[in-house]
Amino acid sequence: MEIDFWLERWDNGQTGFHQQAVNPYLAYFYGEKGPAPEQRKALKVFVPLCGKSKDMLWLAQGGYQVFGVECSERAVKDFFEENALNYRHAARDEHALYLNDAGENKNLSSIEVYQGDFFSLKTDLFEDVSDVFDRASLIALPVDMRQQYADKMAYLLHRGTRILLVTLTYDQSQMGGPPFSVTEEEVNGLYAENFSVTKLCFKDIIDDEQRMKDRGLSSLVETVYKIVRL
Numbered sequence: 174m175e176i177d178f179w180l181e182r183w184d185n186g187q188t189g190f191h192q193q194a195v196n197p198y199l200a201y202f203y204g205e206k207g208p209a210p211e212q213r214k215a216l217k218v219f220v221p222l223c224g225k226s227k228d229m230l231w232l233a234q235g236g237y238q239v240f241g242v243e244c245s246e247r248a249v250k251d252f253f254e255e256n257a258l259n260y261r262h263a264a265r266d267e268h269a270l271y272l273n274d275a276g277e278n279k280n281l282s283s284i285e286v287y288q289g290d291f292f293s294l295k296t297d298l299f300e301d302v303s304d305v306f307d308r309a310s311l312i313a314l315p316v317d318m319r320q321q322y323a324d325k326m327a328y329l330l331h332r333g334t335r336i337l338l339v340t341l342t343y344d345q346s347q348m349g350g351p352p353f354s355v356t357e358e359e360v361n362g363l364y365a366e367n368f369s370v371t372k373l374c375f376k377d378i379i380d381d382e383q384r385m386k387d388r389g390l391s392s393l394v395e396t397v398y399k400i401v402r403l
């Protein structure tokens with residue numbers, strides 16, 4: 174999936190992947206089961222291929238600093254505008270940086286979103302990134318881009334950084350992606366060299382996903398992993 178594919182989807186309003194509610198795994202592992210509220214302001218969560226995900230708002234409301242990357246200018250502007258957040262905008266390297274007005278709302282931590290290509294990000298932006306939330310990001314990419322994606326993560330993240338990864342697995346002959354089916358075996362293969370991989374939970378969610386049933390799927394398993402940079 175090249176960037177033009179996604180820009181066209183944003184322009185045509187084909188954003189069925191966008192969710193109105195916070196991701197339940199994020200809410201569980203970074204909410205009640207996560208770091209204590211007083212520890213959160215020291216943590217910065219990177220959200221790759223972030224779209225206009227409400228998860229970023231939830232994280233910032235919960236005290237985490239947020240750093241997203243997204244290629245679509247429309248998605249980034251929609252994120253700030255739909256959530257009624259004042260934002261500033263500046264050019265940085267090949268990216269445009271959007272950030273909320275941190276002084277404006279004392280109950281909201283900083284949110285920075287780089288508008289540009291994930292694959293051109295540099296390590297200097299990752300010095301204080303402690304965590305990554307990957308929902309619909311790895312699985313948005315076709316198989317021939319996924320190793321490049323995992324290798325780029327390894328390049329960007331410093332030792333100890335934790336990734337919460339949510340994948341989908343289904344019979345790829347029943348439906349073309351995105352989202353693509355990514356098996357446990359593939360996740361282990363993609364990350365094994367530079368990360369430890371722990372499977373946290375999995376669930377067949379097909380009965381809650383009418384959109385995917387309509388596209389021909391008979392089973393759709395969501396799996397959550399904790400992946401730590403070695």
Ligand SMILES: C[S@@+](CC[C@H](N)C(=O)[O-])C[C@H]1O[C@@H](n2cnc3c(N)ncnc32)[C@H](O)[C@@H]1O
Pocket residue numbers: 175176179180190191192221222223224225226242243244245248289290291292308309310313351
């Ligand atoms: C399936 S959507 C998921 C968005 C978000 N993670 C969510 O949960 O709503 C994938 C997103 O990645 C963006 N994207 C795709 N390739 C990208 C790249 N190379 N660099 C930055 N963003 C990219 C697309 O514009 C799209 O918004």
